[in-house]
Amino acid sequence: MFPNSLIQKFTFIPAFVTTQNLQPHGLRSLRCIETSDFFCIYNLQCRLAGHIMSEMGFAFMSAEMKRSYYEDIQPLKGWPARVWFVVLVAVLVAVPFVIKSYYVYVLSLMAVNVIVALGMNLLVGNTGHISLGHAGFVAIGAYTTVLLISGAGVVFPVALVAGGLIAAAFGFILGIPALRLEGPYLAIATLGFGIAVTIIIGRVELFGGHMGLIVPKPEIAGIDFSGDRALYYLVMGIAMLMGFAMRNILKSRLGRAFHSVRDSDIAAATLGVNVARYKTLSFAISAFYAGVAGGLWAFVLGFINPGLFSFVLSILFLATVVVGGLGTILGSVLGAVVITFLNLQAESIQHVPVIGEVLIWISQNFMTVSGLPNVSWIFTGLILILIVIFEPLGLYGIWIRIKIYWRTWPF
Amino acid sequence: MPENDFFRVEGLTKRFGGLTALDKLTFSVEKGMLFSIIGPNGAGKSTLFNCINSLYRPDEGKVWFRGKEITGLNPHRIAAAGIGRTFQNIELFANMTTMENLMLGRHLHMKTGLFGAAMMFHRRSRAAREEMVHRERVERIIDLLELQASRDKFVSQLPYGTRKVVELGRALAAEPELLLLDEPAAGLNNEEKEDLIFWIQDIRREFGITILMIEHNMQLVQDVSDRILAINFGKMITEGEPDEVVNHPEVMKAYLGG
Incomplete structure (x- = not known):
């Protein structure tokens, strides 16, 4: 999607002091401190379409010792990450007591969009497909959840998961033609899906037609979550959980398989990766995230109607991941926050x-x-254009620059 | 009886329009052998590999592997049956690190499912433990092929020679029983070629893998092969011991054009 030349402009930034290999195999040992190394040019590594990873820092500032392979896949590795995480959670918990109720609602919307963006990024950034029909999955999730609660009397958590699963089933079905379609053709096919869902929902009486549906109160074990603050905690908690789950998936065997399908499906197949399965799975997971987000969105808004799930929404979802940074969790989060x-x-x-x-x-x-x-x-529109032109790696790229700047700060 | 052979290709034919790339090719490979296929450009060598891998569907003929017919199975099933390969033009996952590329080689041997992966929150979670076990195997291959310096680099940043080695390592990580090497020495300098010869012999000794190799470099072919098959225009010219084949008049004619 982005030529390498766009990415290469990031490769000048300082990086890498020599690393030595000590036991156990392959773990980077203490980075040595030698004056000559200070002037070494670091090597900033980047991934397709803005996926950069920096593995850097001057030796004396961030001495780092790895003791086990687990540290390469650990969530919240090292104490600074843990401290920042605790700070973040504390801020997120405290913030609804400080700000106006309207902004609590805005934060809830952001969290909902983060969930959609996480799923969208799996599909677009990590598996290399495109979808212009994600609003359709969001709609399916929202309507399923609402109808299960108000129509069938299902409890809220079950209805929410069911909404996600039904959306995932549709994602799986849409993933089947995606096996044969790529690029613009897939874009059109998914666009058609998204529009069809909105139109069908608008014409069926069960779904309340164009008037839509009133959303019942979300209740878990007798506790009412309909207040702004309570709903905010619920949505934020689910978003965080789903974010970590996505991170874990991407770090695991499945995440690598998704990447392999993106980079070379021929090589993936000769290594035993079932390319068809991973393509459809990527659609299904992506749709699951969109479906759950749809269910939550319905409760944040308090009503749903087909007009909400227009194809402009699908395009905004795509813009979210491109602006945020393709193929990264942080990119999804930043993109969703900024676009919302x-x-x-x-x-x-x-x-x-x-x-x-x-x-x-x-x-x-x-x-x-x-x-x-x-x-x-x-x-x-102007902001989106500017971000894509001046920061092709998205907001994630800006974040990486800031990080490098502070790591190497006195220089 | 084809069932008794370790690997057997029988009457394999592939046509592209009017061009017959493979013409009733038949040969068999015994377990533990290093079997080389030589032939001038366009002789159908890579087509043969692609047919074995099911990247192409052969028009006629059958491929047998360990007593089972594998013709026309999905490529990932052929990999699961124990056939690995490298590519002439390097098919690495360019936007992943060397480590991740090699870990993909372990894909077949790992079992983590969607839910297990999503719940990889702790050191002792099943997915994390599996990850570490397989990381250990990959580190061994990194040591064997001396790829330590490129471990955390993105493949697109590596020089050509190193990429070839990474691709070999990735195929090895899958622990195939039969390894198809498509021109492993193409584009390597002399030093890298010597390393490669050393590694190929090492691989056979340590892993006991049967190797089917396409190669243009006659020196390398003669040094390491047990048997050689020479083909031209998709047809077999001759098959036999290295010395016989290399000195075969038709082979010399095909190569020297005389």
């Missing part, structure tokens, strides 16, 4: 001096339907 924020807050651009006035002027003079939505869409 832009989507809701872009209107405030009108208060910015010059730019806001210019945008409003454009909207009033050149557009048939004038008003704020125009302004915010222009602004959102």
Whole structure:
């Protein structure tokens, strides 16, 4: 999707002091501190379409000793990561007590979009497929969850998982034609799926037609989660759990198989990777994430109707992972947070001096339907274009630069 | 009886439109052998490998491996049956590290499923333990092929010669019983070629793998092969001991054009 030349511009950044191999095999030992090494040029490694990994830091600043192979696959490796994680959790727990209720709702929306983005990134960034129909999976998840609770009286957690599983089943079915389609053809096929789902839902009485459905109260074991704060904790907790699960999947045998399908399906097959299975599995997992997110979204909004799941939403999901950074968990998170924020807050651009006035002027003079939505869409589109042009690795690329800057700070 | 042979190709034919790339090719390989296939460019050598691997469907003929017919099975099933391979033009996973490439070689031997992988939260979780066991095996291959320096580098950053070695290592990591090497020495310098000869012999001794090798480098072929098959225009010219084949008048004619 991105030529290597775009990625190569990142390879100049400082990196790698010599490493020595001591026991056990293959674990990087203490990085040696030698004056000549200070001026070594580090080697910043990157992955397809913005997947960079930095394995760096000057020796004296981040001496690092690995004692077991497990440390290469451990979540939250090392104490700084753990401390930051605890800080993050503490902030996320405390924040609803500090901010206005509207912003609690915004945070919940962000968490929902993070879940969709995680699934989307598995499909697009890690398996190398494309989908313009993810809004369809979100819709399937949302309607299944709501109908199971209000229609069939199923308890909330079961309904949520069922919504995800039904979406996954549709993802699996959509994955079958994907075995033969690639690139633009697959984009069109998935686009058709997404639109068809919205239209069908809008015409069926059971689904409430265009009027949609009112969402019942989410209840787990008699506890009502319908308050802004309670719902926020629920959604955030699920998003975090699903984020870690995705991280684990990507670090495991399955994650490697997904990558192998992306990079060379011929070689993958000759190593015993069942290419067809992993392609459809990737669709199914991706749809599961979208389905669960759909179920949660319904509760965050309080109502659902087919208009919510338009194909513009699908395109925003794709934009989320591209802007965030393809093939990385952090990219999904950053992308979802920024896109959600832009989507809701872009209107405030009108208060910015010059730019806001210019945008409003454009909207009033050149557009048939004038008003704020125009302004915010222009602004959102502009930001997306700028990010893709100036930071092809997405927000994840910016994050990596910041990290390197601080690691090598005095220099 | 084909069932008794370790590996046997029988009457294999592949046509691309009017071109017959393989023409009723028949040969068999005994267990433990290093069997080389030589022939000028376009003789059908790589096509033969692709037919064995099921990347192409042969038009006629059968392939037998350990008493079972494997013709036309899915490529991943052929890998599971115990046939590994390398490619002439290197088919590595360019955006993964050397380590990850080699770990993919272990794919067939690992069992972690979706749920197990998602729950890999702890050192003692089944998925993590399996990961570590197989990492150990991969580290051994890294040591054998002296790939320590490239372990955590992305394959796209490695020089050509090293990539060839990584690809060999990846095939080895899968622990195949039959290894198909498609021009392993192509594009290597002399030093790397010598290393390669050493490794091929090492691999046979340590892993007891049967090797089927396509190679242009006559020196290498003569040094390491037990038997050689010479083909041209998809047909067998001759098959036999290295000295016989290399000095066969038709082989010399095919190579020297005289």
